Amino acid sequence: MRKVLSLFLIASALLAALPAAGEEARIYSLEGTIVEIADDFLLIDTEAHGEVQAATDEDTVWDTDADLAPGDYVYVDYDGRMTRSLPGQVRAARVTCHRLLGDVVEIDAEANTMLLRLQDGAEYCVRLPETLDAGAWEAPRALAYFSGAATMSIPAQVSAGLVVPGYTAQGEVVELDENSLLLEGEGEPMQVNFAALPEGVRLGDVIRVTYDGVMTASLPPQISAMEIVQISR
DSSP: OHHHHHHHHHHHHHHHHSOOTTOOOOOEEEEEEEEEEOSSEEEEEETTTEEEEEEOOTTOEEEESSOOOTTOEEEEEEOSOOOSSSSEEEEOSEEEEEEEEEEEEEEETTTTEEEEEETTSOEEEEEOOTTSOGGGOOOSEEEEEEOSOOOSSSSEEEEEEEEEEEEEEEEEEEEEOSSEEEEEOSSSOEEEEOSOOOTTOOTTOEEEEEEOSOOOSSSSOEEEEEEEEEEEO
């Protein structure tokens, strides 16, 4: 009798955990910056939970506009269950990452927003994270990470989880390797490291590189490209 009662209690608990007929399972979300990428997980630094390991598999939906890399800001949907381990672990049902890279046209310090103009001329009003002070912004360009949701207004409005300052360097490609190039411009030559190079870029081309303002003290100094645009051949 005791065994039957135990089985009944277990079955009741399982049934109670299931969504009612016609009721959708609740979706939870976390967001943060990628610290590490592996074949089956992303390690993400979040404000709410610290570092979280999001397991990925063949069922994970990838809603991204480019290949992900450490430093990218992502949104992860999961079922609400997180282990008590360090770091906490979740199973990623969906990973979302969308970017807007453009020129800063206008800053509204009171509203904490910036107007971005993309290369194709489209403009977006970007609502900045609360931790970012629009009044202190100095960079001529910006890279905004958002969830992909945008209003139908003109200009479209988005809420950014992370905004990275963008600076530019322009010059001639004098050396070209698989993952880097040497750029010769007005100042000293610099090494540009990149994840992807626009098709057709070759030695002798003039390009414009957008980067986050960080430059190594090595010889030559090195920067990491956020965007590379071919200016002329």
